[in-house]
Amino acid sequence: MTAAPDIAPTTRKPAPEPELAPEGRGKAERVTVFFFVLAPLLAVAAAVPFAWGWGLSWIDVGIGVAFYLxxxxxxxxxxxxxxxxxxxxxxxxxxxxxxxxxxxxxEGSVIKWVSDHRRHHKYADHEGDPHSPWRFGDDWRSVAKGMFYAHMGWLFLSEEKTSPKRFSPDLLKDRDIVKIDRYFWAFTLFSLLGPALIGGLITMSWWGAVTAFFWAGLVRVAVLHHVTWSINSICHTIGEENFEVRDRSRNVWWLAIPSFGESWHNLHHADPTCARHGVLSGQIDISARLIWAFEKLGWAYKVRWPNPERLASKRVSELD
Structure with missing residues (x-):
């Protein structure tokens, strides 16, 4: 398996491959992305009145939690x-x-998602970052505009398309990943329609299928989207800086559980390859605990756990 390319900031020479795909974002792609952003948002907006008088069962909650996890x-x-x-x-x-x-x-196929995120780390909060909330300036109007752009606007407003050849050459060489990337649409359909099928079979009713589709399908996807996007927007705008970074990534404690530990974002940008993001006392990191379990089971190996010396060298003094 080919190792992931180094994305640490360096003095760059002209890249052999363009950093943006030459064709840019096509109209069909932008419309598709807009649909998958808008549909879950409408579902969330309708969630409260929908609950009054229409129905929500523990079955819907259980299916939704399982698919969310x-x-x-x-x-x-x-x-x-x-x-x-x-x-x-x-x-x-x-x-x-x-x-x-x-x-x-x-949230996008695996190769596309990885390419965008590697590009984000390469240029974090500087020119070239696909979703920095500081791209328009530092005054409150610019930050408000930037927050929306970083949260979700970049998905359908940006004309740029990150080049997989430049940022994910390792994944393009992996036949399994290329095949999964190609069938992203099928996994999307299962993610949205699977809850309806399960709910319908458990309740043996069409109504059980409808409520499961709504709550465990649309609403669950919408909640997960906004939690993920909050790492791009909120965690690059407010929060604590416990480690020295070259960008504005911060730790936001109240997003830690719904984001499975991703909101300990400041440490992540200080040490991107570290398997645990919540490294300080009391910082819950569910994702790191799952990786630990995979390691104990022998399914994961060569885990890059926190290095105390490296963390100490990057620690921000409480007196600063």
């Missing part, structure tokens, strides 16, 4: 820590499972 951890442990940063190596069955689980988050 699988798809959310697929993004944090799979897409992010494994595929993007190489925080650990995974045996082939686990690697395939993580790519599929991440695809079920409906």
């Amino acid at each position: 699988v798809s959310g951890l697929g993004v944090t442990v799979g897409y992010h820590r494994h595929f993007t940063h190489g925080s650990f190596k995974a045996k082939r069955p686990l690697r395939i499972a993580l790519a599929i689980a991440g695809s079920m988050a409906v």
Whole structure:
């Protein structure tokens, strides 16, 4: 398995491959992305009146939580820590499972997601970053505009398309990942329609299928989207800086549990390949605990756990 390319900031020579795909974002792609952003948002807006008088059961909640855990951890442990940063190596069955689980988050195919995120780290909060909230300036109007852009606007407003050849050559050489990337649409359909099928079979009713589709399908995807996007927007705007970084990444404690530990974002930018983001006392990191379990089971190996000396060298003094 080819190692992930180094994305640490360096003095760059002219790249052999363009950093943006030459064709840019096509109209069809932007419309598709806009649809998958807008549909879950409308579902969330309708959630409160929908609950009054229409129905929500523990079955819907259970299915929704299960799909949230699988798809959310697929993004944090799979897409992010494994595929993007190489925080650990995974045996082939686990690697395939993580790519599929991440695809079920409906946040983009694995190669596209990884390419965008590696580009983000290369230029974090500087020119070239695909979703920095500081791209328009530092005054409150610019930051407000930048927050929206970083949160979700970049997905359908940006004309740029990150080049996989430049940022994900290792994944393009992996036949399993290329195949999963190609069938992203199928995993998206299962993620949205799977809850309806399960709900319908459990209740043996069409109504059970409808409510499961709404709550465990649309609403669950919408919640997961906004939690993920909050790492791009909120965690680059407010929060604590515990470690020295060259950007504005911060730790936001109240997002730690729903994001499975991703909101300990300041440490992540200080040490991107570290398998654990919540390294300080009391910082809950569910994703790191799952990686630990995979390691104990023998499914993951060469895990890059925190190095105390490296962390100490980057620690921000409380007197600063």
